[in-house]
Amino acid sequence: MTTKPDYKKYGFIPQRQKGFLIMRIRNRAGNLPASSLCKIADLAERFGSGEVHITVRQGIEIPNVKEELFEKAHQAILEAGLLAAVCGPRVRPVMACPGNNTCPYGLLNTQILAEKLDMQYVGRDLPAKTKFAVCGCANACTKPQTHDVGFRGASEPIISHEQCVKCGGCVRRCPAKAMTIENKALVIDYDKCLSCGVCMQVCPKQALKTGRLGYHIYVGGKGGRYTNDGVVIAKFVQEEEVLSYLNAILVVYEELAEKGQRLYAVLSKFGAQVIQEKVEKLRSVISSN
Ligand code: SF4
Ligand code: SF4
Ligand code: SF4
Known part of the structure; x- marks a missing residue:
């Protein structure tokens, strides 16, 4: 046979x-x-x-x-x-939105990152199927939070109080209700802020500046029968730093996973903190070499 x-x-x-x-x-x-x-x-x-x-x-x-x-x-x-294409227990083709190439909400050039990920990782054998998604803003059109590793564009607003005329335009448009005017001053609740960048686009006085700009990295998401949202293990990671995170994540995954076990199962077994610490440690070892 x-x-x-x-x-x-x-x-x-x-x-x-x-x-x-x-x-x-x-x-x-x-x-x-x-x-x-x-x-x-x-x-x-x-x-x-x-x-x-x-x-x-x-x-x-x-x-x-x-x-x-x-x-x-x-x-x-x-x-x-x-x-x-490739299927089976390996890195699958990368899913990406257009990002700031064409999308009015796009904060970053998702296409450049997605192509890098595609060329460097697709087809790499791993303990189980592994999916990546990239998106350019908080709208998360490619659902990065339900991928094994997801990258979501994020922009941090910083208020320039000298330029702000307290018109309230940004407060009305903020989708997270993270902005208020208190004691005649604009305030951002960063715990609520989605880093979506909308307020920066609507301010007529350019009183909101971009602070940190980069990708939030989600780990351990999955779709399917029982969906699972990944956890964010790093925020505002610049494009040139993304690969070092991803390399470390995959090394940790290979070290901890049993055959056939997806990243979400490793995350639930060991906890997000253990994964995060191991990833950071590996990155510091790699960057010091
Ligand atoms: S995630 Fe944001 S940048 Fe990407 S397509 Fe959706 S709205 Fe546009
Ligand atoms: S970035 Fe988005 S969520 Fe954050 S304060 Fe601005 S509009 Fe609100
Ligand atoms: S839209 Fe601009 S000027 Fe108006 S309150 Fe917001 S930051 Fe201030």
Whole structure:
């Protein structure tokens, strides 16, 4: 009996209909050149049933590929200059919103970060499937809090009292009700503040400046049958620091996880504080070398 290839490693998933596979095409941060769409259409016609499905995580699937066509179909993805996806116990394609490339609410260039994550981590074997999501603001369109590791753009408002005319415009627009005018002075409750940046956009006097700007990093989230929100282990992390956090998180995950155990299970077993301390320790060791 011949052993079947590890389909999932190449982004193919056995379909519920025996003898058929779903073939996944990877994109970078939710983007594809327009010309790739024609190539995908061609693959769907040649190897599938002419249909394409877009997954909730921005993936592209071609269903109804006959199992015996696996090798040819995989080769055809590469020959078309496309990227095959990956499934199974490893880092999955990165999900990302457009960030400040096009979105009016975007605080950061999520696309640059997501591409870096994609190129450096996707396909890396880990104890279980591991999903990353990047988003550019507190609206959290890609749901970073329900990913194994999520990155959410955040901007800290700082009041310039000399410039503030106490018009109350920001107070009315603050979605977290974190702003008040008390004793004729604007006050921000930073425990409530979402770091969404809205107040900075609406102030007519530029009286709100950007303090820290970066990504809040969530760890241990998951979707699915029982959803779980991750915990924030670092705030306002600048893009160039993100990879050192992520490297440390993955090393700690590999050290503590049993085979098949996702990051949320490790987090609930050891607690967020242990994970956070281990991550910080590893980062300081790495940066001192
Ligand atoms: S998360 Fe924010 S930046 Fe990203 S698409 Fe949603 S609103 Fe725009
Ligand atoms: S950043 Fe957002 S949540 Fe924070 S004070 Fe400004 S408007 Fe409110
Ligand atoms: S909108 Fe600007 S000027 Fe008006 S209260 Fe807020 S910070 Fe002050």
